[in-house]
Amino acid sequence: MLLLTFKHIMADFVLQTAWMAHGKDQKHGWGLPLLVHCLIHLAVALPLILIVAPRFWFVALIDFGIHIIVDRAKGLVSANLHVNQEHPWFWTLIGVDQALHHLTGFGLSIFMAAN
Template structure:
């Protein structure tokens, strides 16, 4: 597959993966208490993300070592982005009725998508 097409396909697959892992597969357990650093629900949520990333990486022909590297990095980064957003919104007592809540949500989503840019760049250089 031509490199530019492969990059677009990879990004599209990551976007679909993100939609499901970040929105459709969330449970109350994953959302409640997320401001605590050691949070079982956030660990499960980050794990769901990488479990959904593995098929994408396999479709893209990624090596086993590349899959491990990209998934470990994604897990760590996703875990911390979500924790930071949870702390920020809780510390400021933001709710969906507050503009600051949506600013935090937008920043959270942008950081996740920047993570995918980094993952694609790393994938291209494996």
């Protein structure tokens, strides 16, 4: 769980550019910024999982897929409801997004620990 949390902080905050952060929440042209962002998650997760639990390499792919779904859902809400930093739901939406990502890490950690 600690490694997946570290991965999330690195990929979602340290390595995410403004182009990715803003681009993935647009109505149009969101595909490439979202894909690049989620590929960074995969690129950070895969080596960490290979070091700690190599037989669970596929968990990085599951995390990648879930990250795309969660971030696109947030992007759809942001774009269609015009949620920007001035919108009263902005921080709630960020919080829900982050909670879902952390729950993903928690669930994947439980899966690996149980198997």
